[in-house]
Amino acid sequence: MGYIVKHRREGNRGRFSVEVEGEEAELEYDISDGVVVAYHTYTPPKLRGRGIAADMARTLVDMAIREGFKIKPLCSYVARYLEEHEELSGLLAK
Numbered sequence: 001m002g003y004i005v006k007h008r009r010e011g012n013r014g015r016f017s018v019e020v021e022g023e024e025a026e027l028e029y030d031i032s033d034g035v036v037v038a039y040h041t042y043t044p045p046k047l048r049g050r051g052i053a054a055d056m057a058r059t060l061v062d063m064a065i066r067e068g069f070k071i072k073p074l075c076s077y078v079a080r081y082l083e084e085h086e087e088l089s090g091l092l093a094k
Contacts, residue, residue, distance in 0.1 A: 027056040038078040057081040
């Protein structure tokens with residue numbers, strides 16, 4: 001992997017980020033009523049194709065499982081990630 005997924009959370013807002021080669025990828029979310037709303041994921045073009053967004057999405061999933069949250073993916077990347085991992089379908093907020 002060669003990088004660390006950092007996590008910052010203040011109140012109901014949070015952000016996962018990865019810095020590589022002076023570029024930063026991010027996944028942002030809000031928490032409301034036991035639901036993590038993933039609303040933004042961005043990976044700079046230079047860093048795409050390395051699995052960085054997938055690692056941030058997996059870190060979000062791990063947090064949701066650990067803390068008992070459901071996930072509402074407003075971000076297309078997180079929605080696709082959850083669709084590709086059918087074993088995670090129970091985490092989807094209704």
